Amino acid sequence: MSERREEIQVSGMESKFNKIVLTILAMLLIFVGPTYIPYLMSDILHINYFASIGIGAALFIAGLGMLIYLIRKKVIT
Secondary structure (H helix, E strand, O other), rough: OOOOOOOOOOOOOOOOHHHHHHHHHHHHHHOOOOHHHHHHEEEEEEEEHHHHHHHHHHHHHHHHHHHHHHHHHHOOO
């Protein structure tokens, strides 16, 4: 019996470079989003602290969503 390898075609994820860039972007959103972005926004740009924390949380959730998407599309195994 032969095993059939199924490849899921996802728009924009044909090359390894695109897969690597999307993975790094997801990791940056997860780790940098809730840590450095609120610091930069509140201390340097003088934006309200709670608004900067909210934006950091939104970036974290976006990073998790992107990570789950990449795992489901089998970009990250």
